[in-house]
Amino acid sequence: MKIKVLGPLDAEVNGVSIVPTAGKPRQILALLALYPGRVVPVPTLMEEIWGADLPQSALTTLQTYILQLRRRLGTAMGPDVPGSAKDVLATRYGGYLLQVPAESVDVHAYERLVAEGQQAFENGEDGRSSKCLREALDLWEGPALVDVRVGPILDIEVMRLEESRLVTRERRIDADLRLGRHVELIAELTDLIARHPQHEGLHSQAMVALYRSGRQASALDVYRRMRQRLIDELGVEPSPQLQRLHQAMLAVDPRLDVVAGPRHTSTFDLYAA
Numbered sequence: 001m002k003i004k005v006l007g008p009l010d011a012e013v014n015g016v017s018i019v020p021t022a023g024k025p026r027q028i029l030a031l032l033a034l035y036p037g038r039v040v041p042v043p044t045l046m047e048e049i050w051g052a053d054l055p056q057s058a059l060t061t062l063q064t065y066i067l068q069l070r071r072r073l074g075t076a077m078g079p080d081v082p083g084s085a086k087d088v089l090a091t092r093y094g095g096y097l098l099q100v101p102a103e104s105v106d107v108h109a110y111e112r113l114v115a116e117g118q119q120a121f122e123n124g125e126d127g128r129s130s131k132c133l134r135e136a137l138d139l140w141e142g143p144a145l146v147d148v149r150v151g152p153i154l155d156i157e158v159m160r161l162e163e164s165r166l167v168t169r170e171r172r173i174d175a176d177l178r179l180g181r182h183v184e185l186i187a188e189l190t191d192l193i194a195r196h197p198q199h200e201g202l203h204s205q206a207m208v209a210l211y212r213s214g215r216q217a218s219a220l221d222v223y224r225r226m227r228q229r230l231i232d233e234l235g236v237e238p239s240p241q242l243q244r245l246h247q248a249m250l251a252v253d254p255r256l257d258v259v260a261g262p263r264h265t266s267t268f269d270l271y272a273a
Contacts, residue, residue, distance in 0.1 A: 001088070003033045003105045006161070007141030009148050013076035020072060023149045024049050025065045030148050032089070032098040034157055036105050041095040048151040066096060107161070110139045114168050121171060126178045133172035140165060166196070173205050174266050182212040193222065197229055200242050201268040208267050211249055211256055219249055241268055 001018075004010040009030050011018050020026055031048055032040055046058050055061070066089065074085035090099050102108040117132030144161040145154065169192075176185055189206040196202055203226045210219035223246045227238050237243070248256055248270075255270070 001100050001104050003036075003100070004141065005030060005033055005145055006106050006110060006139050007144070008146055009033075013073065014078065016076035018069070018072040018076050020068060022068075025068050026148050027151060027154060028062075028065050029069060030145055030150075031154055031157075032096065033105055034107065034154075036098050036100050036102050036108075039092045039095040039097045044153060045096070048153040051152060066091075106139050110136050111164075113139075114164070117168070117175075118171065121175055126175045130172055130175040130179060133168055133175065136168055137165070137172065170201050170205070171266070173202075177205060177208060177212075177267055180212075182209040185209045186213060193226075197226070198233070200226070200239055201266065204242055204245055204268045204270070207245060207249065208256065208270070216249060216252075220246070223249075241270075245270060 001011065001013050003012075009019055009026060011029060011033065019029065027048055028045060031045065042059070042062065045062060046054055049062070049065075050058060070085040070089050073089055077085060077088075088099050090097050113132050113136035117129045117136060120126075120129035120132060144158045144165075148154065150158055173185060173189065185205070186209050189202065189209055192202045193199070193206050203222055207219040207222050210216075210222065223238070223242065226242075230236050230238055238246075
């Protein structure tokens, strides 16, 4: 079985999709897929589908959805496969589990590559870090579970994954900046700061990329616009790190020209106290 959740939900057995068209069974499959080999309790599944407003027939209806998923699974597995759909989508005391290896789900490969990239970053291996993190991000085919109606449990999982995606992208850009790829990053960072107008880390990266590309005025303008936005919308000044970065650019601090300094840190923390 191969399952994808980093984008539209996709689950295939022998090349045959087992993703149901009905909304609630899709939710169940998505939730089970995020925890391969682990029991998901019945109350958790019910909360995902109905929230706090459980119908009287909740348990019976849930069992019907599980049966529907097993039928699709059994059809895709075919008669010649050892074991049965009940062995793959198994019942356990108090819940259900999808009995598949973690490697079957794209999130596993994503998180493994992110961990490798992060370790390489901390070791100062910028090229390897950028490569691993880029491969991790390439696994995404759109927003997580973009075609699944999410309840309270999946909503938390989707937010966690999307936050991880943004952090991973930010760290990959850090590695690319240390590799001297500032000109190539300008378009990507321009898009990112437009999408995340209060994200100081991304703004610091955009400022550094522009500054190192000989566009000091544009770099300073990024700071000016963000500062004004923070004051107008939140009533606060930018963080000390961003203020010190701004001052360094005004002073043409030579440290800004160092692509990979001795401190293996993020661009945002170039001027941390």
